[in-house]
Amino acid sequence: MNKEVWCFLVSANKYLDYRTVVAPDFMCEKNYTLILAQAAGGEITDKDTAYYRRIINSKVEDLTLVFRVIEGVETDIGISGDGILKDSFGRVISLVEGIVFKGDVSETNLLVTSEDFDEFHKKIIDNYQKFWQKISPIPAYDSQSFSLSEKHNEDNAFKLLKLEDYIVGNKAHKEVELLTDEQLSEKDKSRDESLGDHSQSWQPKILRKFSGEINSIAVSPNGQEIAIRYGQNKIVIQGLKEKTLLNKRELFGGNATPIVIDPTSKFIVTAVIEEFDENIIRLWDLNTKESKQLGSHENSISSRARVQAVVFTPDSQTVISGDNNGSIKVWDASGAGEIKTTSIPKHDTQIRCMAVDNKNNILASGDQKGNIKIWELGLGVPSLTEKMTISAAPLPINSLAFSPDGKILASGGDDYTIKLWDTKTGEGYDRHERKHSNIVNSLAFSSDGKLIASGDDDGRIKIWSLKSQTAIFVGNKHTSAVTSVVFTSDGKLISGGKDGKLITWEQIK
Template sequence: MLIQDRYRLIQLIGKGGFCKTYLAVDENQFPPVPCVVQQLSLRYQTSEAFIYKAQQLKILDQHPQIPSLIAYFQDEQSCYLVQEFIAGSNLEILLQAEDAFSENQIWQLLTDILPVIKFIHDRQIIHCNIKPENIIFTDSKKFVLVDFAATQIFSEINQWMSKDCIGSPEYSAPEQTKGKAVFASDLYSLGVTCIHLMTQISPFDLYDIANDCWVWQQYLSTTVSDRLTKILTKLLHKASRDRFQSADEVMLAMGIDSCSSPSLSTSQPPQPLWKCIHTLQGIGNVNTEIHSLAFSPDGKILASGDEKIIKLWNLSTQKLINTLSGHSQAVKSVNFSPDGKILASASDDRTIKLWNIHTSQEICTLVGHSHAVKSVAFSPNGQILASGSWDKTIKLWDVNTGKEISTITGHQLQVNSVAFSPQGQILASASLDRTVRLWELLTNDVLFASHEITKEFKNRPNCTLLGILSGHSWAVLTVAFSPDGKILATGSDDNTIKLWQVNTGQVITTLLGHSWSVLAVAFTIDGTMLISASRDRTVKLWQVSTAKEIATLSGHADSVSTVAVSQAAQLIASASKDKTIKLWQLAQQES
């Protein structure tokens, strides 16, 4: 069975009252990539509730012991969650193949899985189906928690978004079976999982109904320490108020520091060395959302693109110099030519415009894309302009003539961002198809000789595809090369930033810290620092050599749409849906 013309269902691997789980492959990848597809009946939830649930589950992608949510969609009868395939064996299979778990193995399970449960609960999500079949022991000797189809999500307005807490009866807490799951319900299920693993007996048979108590200790083949017995006993209390109330409480009883895991640390990052020195806002009543920013090469001008207008700001006075009008829809990208004489702007109106900075007049309009243009970038010599569009293509334009040179195709979905390498030989493009593609352009001799460009490309209409970078679990929204051209940074809807080795296409590291989509990334001129902007309302600064977060710049009241770094001065600009631009500077530089 093929769904979405993409996911081939291979084998039914799980079935519950409202959910079927399939092993599948993504046939849009080559070679096809294994994944897990969960089919949920719409009888148990509304379409709106499913979409909200999927959006919240996406937040869990940050944790390495939770499978990534790759996609979600629905048809008339069912909803579908497509998740990362985790290689390994679930604990029920291991239990059948081997002896009962030892006390040491139970300690290892608790030590590994409690931080995962804490991570989920901290994000107001309850799993509702913790059991041996949903915990996978991987080849790297880690426990991974899977199957989030039955999760409940807490809303301050509506409390639990769904009242039907469907789980596995053998492992469900008493209150959960009545539709009133609490966070401690997951801890109860974890306790039941532990006693089943130690006894190899069904939980139904481990409970004495007549005396209303657990009798799991009678089935142990070896004795268990008083310490573990006390912890399990408290996990298994019938009344939720008598149980551990949080994963933190269990870890405290075990002597584990709940903040010891880097991915779960609640400690604050170092205090930022940068501070906001000025906030630029619209003039008079003209206050609109800003979508794009760019510094001029000399650092004297900041260009900003909003709903239709481009504004030019004098950075020494923080005053508006001029406005450039001509686009009929939002300006999603602005970029200065390397010599600072030309500004390129890309718009949702499907056009690109070139502007003379000295006269503030339009030079020409580049027409050819069939959908919104989201990104423009100049080649290092300023002769070529690249544009990325939601028509799934990249176009190359001759800046001197305004003529289209070539159309590059290959992405399966919309193109969000394009960037040239500092040497001008490689073009990177980022797309909603979750990939980044690297394209090899002409040699420098041909690329930088404008009178030869059109003739050369007539015989070679497309660039050579060097490689496809896959690793993000959601749309890739932004891309930037380091100043030496050796590292590529990408930001994604999966809340992460990845650093890639350009020559090998391998991931160097993944930067975790943003709690929502990463919309923009930019390197400082020396390449030592990366700047990122996110829908989580923050700008973050990262040290490239260590992949550590240096600082978080907070102050915007809404999603930060874009960020720019001045190469002439140590100055960062960020723009937000809150309709402001903030200028940030190193605090120690102030006189």
């Protein structure tokens, strides 16, 4: 007996975050494809292993999904070689690919082989190659039905990992999901326990669940507001105390540059894609809710200028931005335009992150080759003078953070490691290698400088004592990559991730 199936694909490209790329034609006709991105996902699947999940109460009848999660490689977009695909922030791109059945199909009646998945991959890859070039959201490409032949030989069948049913509109079901998110598998538990004695306990609480992934978060120095950038084009400013929504802004385009709040807690700044595909540096006044354009990183003939990082100077009068061409620009925060410095500061590769030491007027910038440049910020007339270059890692640097006293710079990136640097000498602050089991995306110091928090691609939060090489706490409340961690002035930790969760962590004393 043959079964009618449709291929689907959930993935990201260099500029757009995860979404349904390919969906069954009957779902495209009803404009009901987002449900696939919500229901399909997870960790990279082992060889000959796939996920099985039912979608209940959908608008197009009940559905059954069988899918695998694999790393995208260059051959998937027509490039020779086997390099791993990454987005503009250097994060590895996964392909969530599989098939959709109409109705409830029991996993006990399913035999799907590697040959089947190779065939599914061939059916969707042309559409993924077209999607790879897109810089703004588009509807999902439709797939046509075909027959999946029934098989009787179980020797080469995929092992199906059954996921909890995705029940559309069932609030009780969602609450159950949140409870299971924080439970570690036995493999994960043993891996974390090998890191040492976790001497602290931090209680997580989900503040909010966003419809799209959280790209970055920032807490105002006065402790009153938190800014969240999520999805492709949204910013929310939320009160930390009352948890009330103060402001919501719709932005243009993708390339989710991190959002920053200035030292006076009056302004936020980020970069958005506007005009003729230019990255515009835009600043908002938190009191008036008005915005203004500070300037843009223009595209060159050979590449798009994507702004990867923005920071305020300590006096809040200047904004500094860095892009994927290695260029650094300095802007007057009043809107008077670009400030030309005496020398043109630049990296020879993509700038991935920036941080400012407000105590000592120092800027740090990290790049794709694993180098960190330390710049001295001129007083009065804005200027950038390179002080030193630190060869921090052989792989990209994704996050930088200064200690409150400015004596230590923390770095984390694709080498799974957090390293500390003496900001005066550029030498390692200590010999400890604080390790994660996956790419480190974000770092933050506590306001007293005694703790460092980090988040990784596995969805883990780790908290470290400055004096220890082992984590004093490991949290696993996120179900996908952690993209941002920040401490509040009263010692709480807030994290955001690709799962759309905004979570606060409070130490239990």
